[in-house]
Amino acid sequence: MAVPARASRSVRRSRRFELRSTALYFVLLAVVLVLVGTAVRTAAAAAERRPAWAVALVLVGVGGVVAFCRRRRRISAARLARHAAEALDEATNTAVEALDTAPPAPAADLVPARTGPRGGRPDAERTIPLPEPVNEASADPGEVGYEELDPAEFEQAIAELCRRDGCLDVDVVGGAGDLGADVLARTPDGRLVVVQCKRYCDANRVGSQDMQRFGGTCFTVHGADVAVVVTTSDFTAPAIEYAEQCGIVCMDGQELLRWQHGVGPRPWEPEFVAG
Secondary structure (H helix, E strand, O other): OOOHHHHHHHHHHHHHHHHHHHHHHHHHHHHHHHHHHHHHHHHHHHHHHOHHHHHHHHHHHHHHHHHHHHHOOOOOHHHHHHHHHHHHHHHHHHHHHHHHOOOOOOHHHHOOOOEOHHHOOEHHHOOOOOOOOOOHHHOOHHHOOHHHOOHHHHHHHHHHHHHHOOOEEEEEOOOOOOOOOOEEEEOOOOOEEEEEEEOOOOOOOEOHHHHHHHHOOOOOOOOOOEEEEEEOOOEOHHHHHHHHHHOEEEEOHHHHHHHHOOOOOOOOOHHHHHO
């Protein structure tokens, strides 16, 4: 005897099974699409560094598609997922190896060469001579125009003359509170030279008051072995008389030029002091 109720249940079960299969199919399809997209992005990144790897991956994919079409058999969901995972793992390993073994880009590719104006040499290759720093105080004393220097530069120029002629421990100490000493130097034989610098014009000569102020400190305060007053102009007669009494060496503009050009005695030399 036929049982209609069981037939009805059988139809329902068949329909429920088809819905589950369809849902599983779409889920697997989405997973496959995600895996394929990831593989494509990985392959594209590897292709930027190693185009040969990209060609190899394409050939492998084409070979897999051809083999799949030839086999023409149903693939279970588990096998499809396993193959997709293996393909993704292989593509990832290939991309990692390609990135690890990629050679560093040459400097020419990292920094584009810039050409000079009108297609000339690149700026990186162009040699631009830099001007040498000019220090008037440290210039060759033979080329110094003392009348063009300010008082501080004149002191530096006298110090350079002392260094040129072998003095040691040359120091410029002129300024506020210098007590008459502008340049201190030690001669090659060890004597202390104390120099006062007077950069005056021709119409302004060193007077006795200037000489007396220097004479009151050069020996007692600074302990000079040789005290020198150097000027670009000249000395008055009272100043010269006071200097002779105190043993101060007076060097006027003419004698300074002779010292500058190396044709006259140095102010600490015996012949100059005697003169």
